[in-house]
Amino acid sequence: MEEFQSTECLYKIENNHVVITGCRSFDHTAWIPETIQGYPVTELAPYAFSAERRTEPEGMWTGSGERDTPPFLEGMRLRELYLPSAMKKIGSYAFYNCEVWERLHFYGSLRDFGAGAFTGCKKLKFIDVTMEQGIKSGLKDIISELRQELWVNYRLKEGEREYLAAKLIFPEFYEEAIENTPARIISCRTHGSGHFYRYSFDGKEIKFRDYDSQFFHMVHFEREELCVRMALNRLCYPYNLAEEHRKQYMAYLKEHNAAAAELALKDRDMEQLKWVLAHVSFTREDLEKAVEAANRCKNPEGLSFLMDYRHEHFKSRRKSFEL
16 A cells, blocks of 8 residues: 555564564654565564664565665654554564654454553554454553543444444543551552543453443543543444433533534534534523634634524514504
8 A cells, every 4th residue: 555655664474474573764654564475464573663672673674775764663753553454462562662652543453462562652642443343352451551541433344344433532540649657558549530431341342331331430530621522422423322321421411512512613523513503402692602612713614604503593583663
């Protein structure tokens, strides 16, 4: 594929499969191909993308070598990574201290992770996973390793069809050690709702009912915008969404309708704005708040739509006079 041409891979062939030991590129995105020399690419070697590698990587390079040699794509240079569907294993410390890495795309077949693979990956936030029927992925392993706020696109592949089934959020959490000096006791206090959501797995399979049941924790701990985004994500992509949880999310949006409209305006997402106005009731006062939000966001398309909506649903009342 054309996009692979921007990434050169250093590789070894072992037992009829390919191990990637390093990459280089002028870009900040790594595209790992499905096959090299006809063999499936199934593994990333230890320290493959880390700038902290202790020895020089070994192997052969893809690419023609007819142009300037790109620098290694590692450490602070990596921003986004696409892994192939055959990828099964990530070596120890493969992404060690990739501190500005933001996006990961992978398939459900990936489920073997070495120690410390995600150590120091503080900015990784966007995860895109494609699941196939009957395969349990390593999504839980990744989620469990990272404590920051994570946004997950959960895709399903059924035969030749692939589609976005759910948009999930795993909020941030952190632990604080509190010392009781007189008693010589150190206790641990957890902040944020993220640890509740990370328990929403049975083995390696996410349990959507358990996931949606944690929303009351999120409402208690997290900011309004994140809670609104969670509710919209689950309602617009209602994969395995139980009726009781659908009602729960709708009830929250009804109480935060102006915030939901503002979020869609900030995201420049007209389809979501139309969904909010079609499914959540607005008073004239609520709509005025949304209009103000459109002005703040400098979103002329959204403002025009809201003005038309106001004209249609809240027509001005003309005063009548009796003689």
